[in-house]
Amino acid sequence: MGSIGTANGNGNGIGHGSAPVAARRQHAEGPAAMLGIGTANPTGVEVPQNVFAENLFRVTKSDHLTELQQKLTRICEKTGIDKRHFHLTEETLVAHPELYDHDAQSLDNRLAMTVDAVPKLAQCAAAKAIADWGRPASEITHLVFSTYSAWGAPSADLRLATLLGLRPTVSRTILSLHGCYGGGRALGLARELAENNRGARVLVACAEITLVCFGGPDGGNLVGHALFGDGAGAVIVGAGPFRDGEQSPIFEMVHATQTTVPKTEHALGMQVSGSGVDFHLAIQVPTLIGQNVERCLLHAFRGGDDDDNDDGGAHLPSPLSGNGKWNDLFWAVHPGGRPILDNIDKVLKLEPEKLAASRHVLREYGNMSGATIVFVLDELRRRRSLLPEWGAMLAFGPGVTIETMVLRCPR
């Protein structure tokens, strides 16, 4: 540690001056980048959104609650979702009626049902990301796993490491209750790990299975029922020097910030009880995000400078020149809900196609919480030849927390 302090303190920055060779070697060359991306969904159940309400009320024996079913049908029509994938099957529900009985103690069973399923779903996505990256899993040095769906120790990150055959020295971190911004936070952390540990190759994995929060329909959980789906996303993150056989950088991760919107703790949350997990999504969430998103973006594009004045601080070589030309960017936005995307479009005055990748993912899979942002990045990668050089990634979740990352699409 002492020698690193000496290297930092010489005024020439890391990698220059009189730092010992070992200390200089700890830092990567250049920015971290995404080197492989993979996604996966449970293969069993795919539910079209237009029959979701009818199915849910039938399988939970709630057909008598006609007004509630009509309301869920109305909500489903407004989600911008066409279909979602689920791990939970009708057969499991028949065998486990406690999953839709509010008064039953079902948490133990829920956790038993997800303890293997969550890391296995993550494994499917991670295997694709590793194949895309082009190097063996044994070269992964760090694992950052985000999930709200599996609790227990040893935790799901260890199970995933074992399933993938990662080396015993892999450095593991689990993020457990970040909800929908978990993917953004995991990527931000991976960026820092990759840039500060020369040669590091970080596997980011996010996997979500809604079984932990499934319940019989009631007045409080309709929006959650209409919105959330199951899926996993994985990204390999590394910084130069790059190796033979590695995928060339897909997106450079130029800068990342996290902002908590003050006094909004009440707006989004998750409550754990013996009968499962309840989500709380306040009706104001889309407005709150719309009101705060531009400030977060400006902060990120100023290189995390807290000062709003242009004082010559550590600004990025941004294409915006402080004028808010948001249409010059490509956009990877967590599709938390259709009105969230609509509000971002409106506030940033985006052209209609700018959020196409986010809307596509919402339509095809719903909101898979922390995993969703990886699906959006994967979708953007398919359109890479059409993208401008600079981009922005946004993810939202409880707090209200907004994760922002400045991206660059190398030519």
Ligand SMILES: CC(C)(COP(=O)(O)OP(=O)(O)OC[C@H]1O[C@@H](n2cnc3c(N)ncnc32)[C@H](O)[C@@H]1OP(=O)(O)O)[C@@H](O)C(=O)NCCC(=O)NCCSC(=O)/C=C/c1ccc(O)cc1
């Ligand atoms: C599809 C919705 C539900 C409705 O569309 P709309 O354009 O607003 O339509 P309406 O204004 O006509 O509303 C239709 C009905 O839905 C009701 N509604 C409208 N939002 C609501 C509402 N949040 N509540 C409860 N009724 C409502 C609304 O009152 C209305 O009821 P009704 O008049 O009886 O038909 C839309 O508002 C929507 O997608 N809202 C959800 C946005 C949202 O908060 N997304 C979550 C972002 S954060 C995130 O992704 C992660 C969270 C998370 C957190 C913790 C974790 O561990 C993991 C994850």
